[in-house]
Amino acid sequence: MNRRIAVLLVRAAVLAVLVLLLEVLCRTGVIDPLTILPPSAMVAAMIEQLASGDVTDAMLRTFSTVALAFLAAVLLGTAIGALVHAVPRLRRAIEPLLASYYSVPTFVFYPLLVALLGLSMAPLVVLGLLSAAPAVMISTLAGLDSVSPVLRKVARVQRLDFFRTLRWIVLPAAMPSLFSGFKLALSYSLIGVIAGEFILSGNGLGYAISFAYQSFDNRAMYGLMLFVLLVAIVANGVLYTYEGRLAHRRRRG
Amino acid sequence: MSAPPAAALHDNPPHASLRGVVRRYEGRQTVHALGPIDLDLAAGEFFAVVGPSGCGKSTLLDVLSGLGVPTEGSVTLEGKPVRGQVPDGVGVVFQEDSSFPWLTVHDNVAFGLRRSGLDRTEVARRVDHAVGFMGLAQFAGHYPPQLSGGMRQRVCIARTLVQQPRLILLDEPFGALDQQTRLLMGDELLRLWRDTGATVLLITHSLDEAAMLADRVGVMSARPGRFIDLVETGWQRDRDSRIVSDPAFGPLTARLWTSLRAESLKTMGRAA
Numbered sequence: 001m002n003r004r005i006a007v008l009l010v011r012a013a014v015l016a017v018l019v020l021l022l023e024v025l026c027r028t029g030v031i032d033p034l035t036i037l038p039p040s041a042m043v044a045a046m047i048e049q050l051a052s053g054d055v056t057d058a059m060l061r062t063f064s065t066v067a068l069a070f071l072a073a074v075l076l077g078t079a080i081g082a083l084v085h086a087v088p089r090l091r092r093a094i095e096p097l098l099a100s101y102y103s104v105p106t107f108v109f110y111p112l113l114v115a116l117l118g119l120s121m122a123p124l125v126v127l128g129l130l131s132a133a134p135a136v137m138i139s140t141l142a143g144l145d146s147v148s149p150v151l152r153k154v155a156r157v158q159r160l161d162f163f164r165t166l167r168w169i170v171l172p173a174a175m176p177s178l179f180s181g182f183k184l185a186l187s188y189s190l191i192g193v194i195a196g197e198f199i200l201s202g203n204g205l206g207y208a209i210s211f212a213y214q215s216f217d218n219r220a221m222y223g224l225m226l227f228v229l230l231v232a233i234v235a236n237g238v239l240y241t242y243e244g245r246l247a248h249r250r251r252r253g
Numbered sequence: 254m255s256a257p258p259a260a261a262l263h264d265n266p267p268h269a270s271l272r273g274v275v276r277r278y279e280g281r282q283t284v285h286a287l288g289p290i291d292l293d294l295a296a297g298e299f300f301a302v303v304g305p306s307g308c309g310k311s312t313l314l315d316v317l318s319g320l321g322v323p324t325e326g327s328v329t330l331e332g333k334p335v336r337g338q339v340p341d342g343v344g345v346v347f348q349e350d351s352s353f354p355w356l357t358v359h360d361n362v363a364f365g366l367r368r369s370g371l372d373r374t375e376v377a378r379r380v381d382h383a384v385g386f387m388g389l390a391q392f393a394g395h396y397p398p399q400l401s402g403g404m405r406q407r408v409c410i411a412r413t414l415v416q417q418p419r420l421i422l423l424d425e426p427f428g429a430l431d432q433q434t435r436l437l438m439g440d441e442l443l444r445l446w447r448d449t450g451a452t453v454l455l456i457t458h459s460l461d462e463a464a465m466l467a468d469r470v471g472v473m474s475a476r477p478g479r480f481i482d483l484v485e486t487g488w489q490r491d492r493d494s495r496i497v498s499d500p501a502f503g504p505l506t507a508r509l510w511t512s513l514r515a516e517s518l519k520t521m522g523r524a525a
Contacts, residue, residue: 150349156320157345158365159338168364172355246355 037222045223046230055208055224062193062204063231065121069128069189074182076129077136084137085144098138106130106192110200124196124204131192132185139181143174176246183239190232268296268452269317269335269420273326275477276312285477287312289326292471292480294420294452299443301455301463303509304473305520310456311348313478314424317454318345330420344418348425352397352408359384359393362411369416383415387441403434407441414445421446423455427462435459436494439466443493460513464505465496472512475519482512 019039025031026038037045049055084091106127113123147170155165171178197206205228212221275288287309294300304310315321316328319339328335330343339345353361363380371379384393387407397405406426413421423442427435439462446453457463463470464486472482486505488496496502 148349148351150347150351151353153320153345153347154351157318157339157343158368159341160368164368169353172353175355 034218037218041219042222042226045219046226047223049220049223050227055205058203058205058208061121062197062206065124065193065204066128066186066190068121068125069132069193070186072125072129073132073136073185073189077133077181077185078140078178080133081137081140082144085141091141095141098134098141101134107195107199110196114200119200119202124193124201127196128189128192132188135184135188136178136181139177139184140174143177143181144170146177147173176243179239179243179246183236183243186235186239187232190235194228267293268298269294269328269330269454271317271326271328274313274316274323274328275325276309276316276321277324287316287476287478288323290479294454296419296452297450299446299453299455299466299468301457301467301470302473303457303460303463303470303513304478305475305513305517306458307520308473308476308516309478310473311424313473314345314422314454314456318343318422320345342419344413344416344421346406346409346413346421346423346426348428350397350402350405350409352405352412354397357394357396358389358400358408361397361408362415364412365416379415383411386414386445387411403430403438406430406438410442410445414449417449417451419451421451421453423453425456425458428458435462436465436497440493442466447490460506460509461497464502464509465492465494470509472509473516475516481516482509484508484512 022031022036023038023040026033026036026041033041084094109130110123110127113126117123117126151169151173152165155169160168193204194206194209197204198210199206201207205224209221209224209228212218212224271290271292273288274290276286278284278286290313302310302313312321316323317335319328319335319337322337330340333340353364356364359380362383363376366376366379381390381393384390387410389404389407389411392400392404397408400408410426427438430438442453442455443466445451455463455466467486468488470484470486471480472484473479474481484505487501
């Protein structure tokens with residue numbers, strides 16, 4: 001059997017055993033069903049929630065906010081990363097700040113963002129962006145560092161102009177690092193947006209989970225939590241698979 | 254000692270010329286890397302450069318290709334000045350692996366041609382020919398990381414060859430290969446040189462390689478690199494690696510070593 005499939009099967013089996021264990025513990029009363037729903041009930045609650053259409057607006061709002069934050073993080077993070085890479089003095093000044101950036105709890109700025117931008121989608125986009133963009137910047141720096149100088153020489157021998165060098169040599173050469181940054185950016189923007197909705201927003205999936213929690217509506221809360229979890233897993237899985245394909249070509253055969 | 258112009262030694266007109274070329278790197282301490290160098294490469298000539306480590310061989314290639322700008326002097330190719338831009342008709346193969354790991358062997362070789370405005374059938378024909386010529390036909394769909402170092406270097410040579418450059422510059426292209434592969438790659442290089450009629454400048458550490466492949470070998474001094482000897486090998490154009498068993502081969506490499514020994518000792522900080 002293919003090694004990769006075997007690893008996937010073992011991983012799925014471990015997960016299935018844990019879910020089954022939780023199901024048994026909940027059904028036998030070892031865990032109070034008021035504290036945690038059995039996984040089967042969570043799935044049923046999620047399907048109910050989605051089928052009822054009650055959370056459709058919240059879903060659309062959350063996913064469009066995440067998409068905006070992610071795109072902005074990718075565009076701005078790559079552009080600023082490339083600029084910092086091009087100016088070594090700027091890089092020497094900024095790199096230590098970037099390295100310690102994730103020790104700053106960006107959520108503390110949320111009230112300030114609401115004050116500045118109002119209770120709209122904008123502060124959440126900015127929060128997602130603040131969470132995700134530095135990861136893209138760091139991976140852009142690493143990616144550009146990884147472009148071998150000899151490839152830049154080849155670009156000159158091939159007489160490529162600046163944009164063609166970027167398009168045909170630099171971006172493909174840096175892609176593995178860039179892609180790792182994009183993958184992180186998706187997770188961070190999802191976390192940033194949903195956590196932001198959870199704390200202070202009046203809309204979105206994060207708010208819906210928070211509302212269910214405060215109304216003691218465990219079924220709705222667990223159903224939505226499971227849905228968010230599945231979306232995050234699927235989105236990451238898609239990027240992970242694509243990244244695997246990219247890496248496969250570059251691996252020694 | 255300046256080199257006598259190659260035009261005096263060959264019937265062909267000069268293809269590339271360096272006149273009074275000097276390269277210095279400015280910094281906290283100015284490093285005088287190269288020159289002054291005077292050299293004429295005759296059209297269709299195979300010229301090899303040997304010299305001690307750090308003597309400026311790669312700097313010479315940079316300046317001649319247009320990748321680097323000389324601090325003093327001038328470089329001309331086909332009668333036109335070269336300065337800071339690689340002119341049309343120049344191909345360079347570097348010592349380091351410069352294949353593109355994200356493209357297949359076929360697409361690596363086609364890279365330059367696809368941007369040259371040739372129609373697709375002609376591109377495919379030339380690429381297939383170059384890939385076959387380099388013995389890579391079976392691996393056309395492979396990615397470079399799936400190949401050995403020698404095969405990757407052949408991909409880079411094929412990528413250069415397919416664009417039919419009139420001047421091919423090779424910077425120790427076989428440096429990372431074992432001796433047998435080097436000899437065979439040398440044969441392939443000679444075949445390619447004969448078939449295309451291109452002018453070739455090869456930088457190498459190996460005296461045997463220089464003596465086996467070149468029409469003329471330039472021996473460089475320790476830094477700043479200057480030509481201290483120019484040796485005509487006198488080989489026929491139709492030759493291959495079996496020439497190492499020719500009675501003239503031993504005296505030829507011995508002469509190169511005699512010229513180079515004192516310079517190599519200098520780079521090691523020892524007197525001759």
